[in-house]
Amino acid sequence: MTCRAPHVLFVIVLGLMPLTGCKIVKTPEPGSEAAGSATATPADDAARMARMAAEIFAAKVVPFVAEQAVDLSTLRDAVAGGLDAAGAQHGHRPESEGSPWNFLVKGQGKVVKADTASRAAKLELDSDGDGVADVTVQLGPVIKGTSLRDAADFLVFTDFRDQIEFAKLARALNDEAHKALRLPEGDLTGRRFAFEGALTLRAKGDALLLVPTQLSEVP
Amino acid sequence: MKISRRLMLSAIGIAMSAAMPGLASAEGLIAILTPSHDNPFFKAEAVGAEARAKELGYETLVLVHDDDPNKQSELFDTAIARGAKAIILDNAGADATVAAVQRAKDAGIPSFLIDREIKESGIAVSQIVSNNYQGAQLGAEEFVRLMGETGKFAELVGREADTNAGIRSSGYHDIIDQYPEMEMVAQQSANWSQTEAYEKMETILQANPEIKGVISGNDTMAMGAWAALEAAGRTDVIVVGFDGSNDVRDSIKAGGIKATVLQPAYRQAQLAVEQADQFLKTGTTGQDEKQLMDCVLINADNAAKLETFALAD
DSSP, X not given: OOOOOOTTHHHHHHHHOSSOSOOOOOOOOTTSTTTTOSOSXXXXXXXXXXXXXHHHIIIIIHHHHHHHOEEHXXXXXXXXXXXXXXXXXXXBOOSSTTOXXXXXXXXXXXXXXXXXXXXXXXXXXXXXXXXXXXXXXXXXXXXXXSHHHHHOTTOOGGGSSSHHHHHHHHHHHHHHHHHHOOOOSSOOTTOEEEEEEEEEESSTTOOOEEEEEEEEEOO | OHHHHHHHHHHHHHHHHHHXXXXXXXXXXXXXXXXXXXXXXXXXXXXXXXXXXXXXXXXXXXXXXXXXXXXXXXXXXXXXXXXXXXXXXXXXXXXXXXXXXXXXXXXXXXXXXXXXXXXXXXXXXXXXXXXXXXXXXXXXXXXXXXXXXXXXXXXXXXXXXXXXXXXHHHXXXXXXXXXXXXXXXXXXXXXXXXXXXXXXXXXXXXXXXXOOEEEESSHHHHHHHHHHHHXXXXXXXXEEOSBOOHHHHHHHHTTSSOBEEEOOHHHHHHHHHHHHHXXXXXXXXXXXXXXXXXXXXXXXXXXXXXXXXXXXX
């Protein structure tokens, strides 16, 4: 049995332990959220990524989306001229081959259909005034995809231990997006909302499925 | 930290290309290490990498480690002793492989990983892997749809030491667990193996004759499960796999297995060779170390377009 004493953590652990003896303290992985934190036992992937998501969502992700978002109408016009061209102009993705384009968008739309009861609650909005829903705002708690993580250029796969950790981060960011939503009471159909958020397009005709970072009723 | 790591990588790259003059004239040897070619997925990788390497003017050394880290370690020694210029690797374990890749790096030989990650970055030059999480979610969505969002099912999981087993299972459950009527009655590892999957499926069927579906972490296990189901006269059971092999394609076309998820294995292997070539010539791949490639759902609608882990346009 070995006793590992990484920096000051060991002192804290000793102080917390009722009896002397050996406690195995896992050395936090460099770059992981556990590094430098005060907890002696590193949490599992989901918990660590949930903590990271909570730390960066309001502080970095929401402002990043606000700063980078293009008008949905601008994106729609650009995509009509070809997805790759639209991606090159407005999109976010790693350079690696075989990654889909992610977009940060903003806009307004009128609720054509509201499903707020389902686990995968959503608002279907008409953003171009033709009476037909053209963008779906995912409300959660079940939010599909990894759009938010993948559109945030500062979140790079290489910085994470493996796909499992990176996947948990995407899930946790979706959870944060859900938690941050504050919807008004009552039937939302026919009411108008302003939104900001991320979506992923793999092909030109793909439905627009938004992960919102901002959603508020427009009077 | 990220920046310093990248700087270091390119610095090493530049130092290496400076230390090895004359690469452009004699392209040299590329070693291609994969698990056993018994699984057509790994064979496609080896074939794809070898073909691209030869096109680019390299000699090739194709070796299999049979998912044995000790054997893999010996193969690294072989590649180093033979003076390989680069190693293309589908590895034998996320933890166990780190030391071998480091040893090659210390010997001045860059490694380019495909399919499976290792648990460290900054040692290999590239790690190009399928977006297993995205692919597993696609497969799970199709599975739930085919199951009518309800019923008992079993999951066959891959080899535990392989990150891909965990990430696929995680992707499956992030979707399936959202449907309260979907009930998992068995979850067992069949270690990616067709024969093990056959045996596990027989046992699962005996204990759970009411089973309605099986979701599998790869295609070889899906084939094993399907064979057991056929033998038991249970071709009503919905089976979904992962990989996009020709075997499962044929089964889908014949109305057997219902769906799988294509990993672009052939292209992935070629891309690794292209990045190796660029790295040897310029000292950089121009890409992040870790790269994800999206997967594609394969079912009766598009199975006919699938051939050797690539989808025709």
